[in-house]
Amino acid sequence: MKTLDNFPYSHVLVLGLAKSGTAAARLLLQSGKSVRVNDKKASDDGNAVYELKSMGAEVITGSHPLSVLDGIEIVIKNPGIPYDNPVLVEAVNRDIPIITEIEIAGNLVESSIIGITGSNGKTTTTTLTKEMLNKSNQSAKIAGNIGYVATEVAKTLEKDEKMVLELSSFQLMGVKTFKPKIAVLLNIFEAHLDYHKTFENYKRAKCNVFANQSDDDYLIYNADDPVVIEAVVQAKSVKVPFSLKKQHDDGAWVDATSIYFKHEKIIDRSNIALVGAHNLENILAAICAAKLSGASNVGIQEVLTNFSSVKHRLQFVENIDGRLFYNDSKATNILASQKALSSFKQPTILLAGGLDRGNEFDDLLPYLNNVKGVILFGETKEKLKRTATDAGIEFILTADDMDQAVKRAYSISERDDVILLSPACASWDQYRTFEERGDMFIQAVHTLM
CATH class of the missing domain: 3.90.190.20 (Mur ligase, C-terminal domain)
Known part of the structure; x- marks a missing residue:
């Protein structure tokens, strides 16, 4: 089982349990870290609390006392907890770093990470990418905002297995060094402003998907979205566009009858099972990610001719x-x-x-x-x-x-x-x-x- 051998902190506060918090605390304990858990809503006799206590964690429930930060070197927070939570405000005042579980999951993965974000279409694109790789005889697993806890999946990955991560703005707001080999930015429009407060904060969180990339990484982006185009100017990675409106010889594009990657025809549009014009964008993004990861045209075609929907998404x-x-x-x-x-x-x-x-x-x-x-x-x-x-x-x-x-x-x-x-x-x-x-x-x- 993989552990956090390179994680430089010994005393950690996990703020909020749920699935990701429980998984993060479990991994930290298995990695020999001193772990304190704080959850306002959890029950003292709940299964997760009992398990973590039996593993050696200190668990505080029912409130968020500021004393939970005493002796703490870093906070790993549940993505849904807003940054105006008193414990997080005090952590900032004490110069204690705040991250999300995605950050430590990235430390476990030895092979390529494909990180996918956007205001819309993440789940479909993530699922398509994973299926295209699997049908091309490449092993890949999905995790993140799609419902599978990233640290749990990362612990089980073989050395040559890829991880395809669906990433929310809540998760991305809490990363410091996280760096996918391939980042995908589908679109950006005003969303979750009750959490992020401003559109600029929201955009900044989304852009964290490529913020730590270097010139040997890839950034797949929507060349039809003016907000995205402006955002990716700052990226250091190799930019790979996709578009429904214009031919791009360095990315994915469409004409009236077919879909292409660079100069190569991939599939006739009439053979695609997935309904909805908006899903063409998701398909183009997934093709870029899959092709850059070594997927075959045959594997991609098999997925697109049979894949009709993701659960809860049309x-x-x-x-x-x-x-x-x-x-x-x-x-x-x-x-x-x-x-x-x-x-x-x-x-x-x-x-x-x-x-x-x-x-x-x-x-x-x-x-x-x-x-x-x-x-x-x-x-x-x-x-x-x-x-x-x-x-x-x-x-x-x-x-x-x-x-x-x-x-x-x-x-x-x-x-x-x-x-x-x-x-x-x-x-x-x-x-x-x-x-x-x-x-x-x-x-x-x-x-x-």
């Missing part, structure tokens, strides 16, 4: 009496829902709503032309109701839970309609995760059957 669920149900629960922001809605030309019933982050939904208006009905829920349902009214949508209904939402959507639907869960909001007002929200939708659809 996932086809069921056809019930001619109604097509799609689960896009991972659409936790407006842009993601815009892209989902633009994937369908037939009449659509949209299920949307969730955590209120203070924004309005006017940016959805141009994408509601095919929407005949909405079922709204969560904290944002009144805001979304105003948008739906402005769009002149025929049916505007609300629901208390997902089961009710699915039933009401079906009741106003007709044969050949799409019933689409694409919330445009985070899930935390009603569900623990977007995965739980999507699973409830799937369960409700199957119950409807």
Whole structure:
């Protein structure tokens, strides 16, 4: 089992448990470090707390006393904990470094890391890249924001195995030396400003994916996104563009019929199974990452002709009496829902709503032309109701839970309609995760059957 032999700190505070915090604490203890854990919400008799105590950790639950920093050399924080947490503010005052679990995972990996970030499309691109490598007889594993804890995966990697990491801005904000061999920057637009406070802070976090790269590393970037183009100017790595609008002889591009990498045709667009014009961007980025990692055209083609969706990302669920149900629960922001809605030309019933982050939904208006009905829920349902009214949508209904939402959507639907869960909001007002929200939708659809 791999341990943190080169980690230069002996006394570590792990702030926040959950999956990543528990895994980080476990790894640090196995590496002979002195570990203190602080989690305000954890129960003293919980399994994770019991395990870490039995391994020698000091565990403090129920509050965040500043004394947890006494004698501490570095803090490893759960990505979701904001930096205005009193313990983190005090850590800054004491000049104690603050990192996330991604940073220590990078210390464990002996082979190439492919790090993928962006405001939208991360999960699809990460999954496509991993599948393209696997189908090319190269071993690769996925981890990070996609649901697999990076340190747990990194501990199991063989020397020649690659790790494909989906990276959130929350994770990237806490890296100091993390350096993927291949970085991918898909897009940048305003998101998570309740956490980052300003768009500049958010962009800076995203740009950490390539901040430590050198001239023998690669940066794959969206050459159609003006914010991305401006951001990558500072990169020292070899830049590899992808574009839907222009031919790029040093990257991936498309014409009316085919997809290319540099001068090489990869596949006919008509053979691609994945729906949605926005997914072409994800495909181009994945092709760049896979080709730079040695994937074969045959392996790439096999994936693209068979891969139709990632769970919770425009996932086809069921056809019930001619109604097509799609689960896009991972659409936790407006842009993601815009892209989902633009994937369908037939009449659509949209299920949307969730955590209120203070924004309005006017940016959805141009994408509601095919929407005949909405079922709204969560904290944002009144805001979304105003948008739906402005769009002149025929049916505007609300629901208390997902089961009710699915039933009401079906009741106003007709044969050949799409019933689409694409919330445009985070899930935390009603569900623990977007995965739980999507699973409830799937369960409700199957119950409807």
